[in-house]
Amino acid sequence: MIKEGKTKYSASDSLVGYLYQCRLALFETLKRLKTNPSITVAVETLDDVVFETNGTPTEIIQVKHHINRQANLTDASTDLWKTIRIWCDFYQNGIPQSGTVLCIMTTSRASKGSAAYYLRAENRDIAAAEKILLQTAQMSVSKENNEAYSRFSNLTSESRLELLKATLILDQCPLNEDLDHYLQKEIWYVCQRSKIDQFLMYFEGWWFKRVLKSMCSECSMPILGEELDSQLNELREQFKSDALPIHADLKTATVDCKLYQNHTFVRQLELIDVGSKRISIAVNNYYRAFEQRSRWLREDLLLVGDIGDYERNLLEEWETHFETMCEELGEDAAEQEKIKAARNIYNWVEKEADFPIRKCQEPFITRGSYHILADKQKVGWHPEFQNRLTRLLEGKEVAG
Incomplete structure (x- = not known):
């Protein structure tokens, strides 16, 4: 008899991470849609989530989800250095444009006085962050981070500062179980409060299907802000008191x-x-x-x-x-x-x-x-x- 619970082969944590990434992308897109209706978003292209305006990346985001909040975004954090390694490659290949933000969105908390702490929007200090990261690269014994240490150290000082200037750490992001609350706050105006749970379920169903279509396409198919706006309007009509919504998956089932x-x-x-x-x-x-x-x-x-x-x-x-x-x-x-x-x-x-x-x-x-x-x-x-x-x-x- 197979006992219930996770085994060492379970991929549940990875699956939760991917679903969280998709849901966080939806939340962040809704926030930006208010002021930028022409925004587009792509999932799993250049990075976990990429926002574009007029075809130019404006934000390249790495999403890091952990089940519980921990102060684990330390100077030798694997989450941090894996991302730095990727962004060093981006920078050397000229991918970030002037003004492009390189962002880590994590449920973890940046330790006070750490490099990540100085790369947040508050208490920002690029020079201090560079100094700490260089010291970590020279003194850390982490074999997992060796390649990232090398790539960051081999950049010129000017390049490192420019890279870090574009970097933004957003720590203590909503946990997966909290996202319902935050998503509902973004769409509270679209239907009766008593129906907001059902509305979100229908809307997320459409969103997951659209993300999957984008990821399965041979060519890049970013999701347009206009698509989200159109879907919100369509569902708003379906959720009026004398109407009924249709699950997107059933239309083609x-x-x-x-x-x-x-x-x-x-x-x-x-x-x-x-x-x-x-x-x-x-x-x-x-x-x-x-x-x-x-x-x-x-x-x-x-x-x-x-x-x-x-x-x-x-x-x-x-x-x-x-x-x-x-x-x-x-x-x-x-x-x-x-x-x-x-x-x-x-x-x-x-x-x-x-x-x-x-x-x-x-x-x-x-x-x-x-x-x-x-x-x-x-x-x-x-x-x-x-x-x-x-x-x-x-x-x-x-x-x-």
Whole structure:
């Protein structure tokens, strides 16, 4: 039996670090967006987080996350010297432009009187920081920092001072568990206070997906400030009292059609000879609607009674079309006539039926909800769908 808890092979700390990096990037972007709407941000390109304006890097940031606050940003800190080594390479390759800030954002605390302490915004003393770093490079026995010591020491005094002048240490940054509070403060104005937790969950879901898309792209795809602004506005509309938000991941979610092949709503489509590709579309719409409705209920954005009212509306609209079809077919219609008429009703569901739940008009909600009702046998397409399904689900052959 495998015991619960971390093993030496666990990557949980690294994963938390990466997620923290993404969340901190979002927080810092929101702060800057207020005064610089044309800002762009990139994650894991030149460095952990890079802010640009008009294509020029303005801030190159290393993010250091630790589970607990410690005064471990000492003069021989591995966090500090790994970053210095990277920035020495940047500097020698001419990457930082005049005015570019090289920043370490860390949850740790810079020890008083340390080099990092003098590279903060307060009590800033570049000369003192250089002196301490040079002494550390000469006297420290840390093998892990040897390469960084060498690269920093080999810079000219003028270059070292110029590099340190561009360096900014931001210590005691919010811990991961505190970021919810800080992110909520940045977006408090976008929706009712009672819905701010759900709003942030939807917004971060979009953000993580956008970061992943950027990182997976073969070419650099920085995230534009305008994109964040647009997403905030879109979610603001969805979180109005008479609206409902859509999870970004569900808009394009797909599932394996084989997992649903025995579901009643799929059997209903097979009764009217719907092709496999359209059945696959139907399965995706069923899954998306079912999952989104479930999330709304879990998030207290929707009540069970709201779902009941919505489904009654769908039933009434379907019943009008269905009864009209049955009346026009008559009792002596051939099977192919029945199938053709039934496909017309299903075509209406796919192409024309548009019934918002509150003000949410996402098409997959209407289409998928009809499949949910079809799965419960409350609606159907074939004029004899109830009898046919009873025989089919009992394992009997369906008459042609």
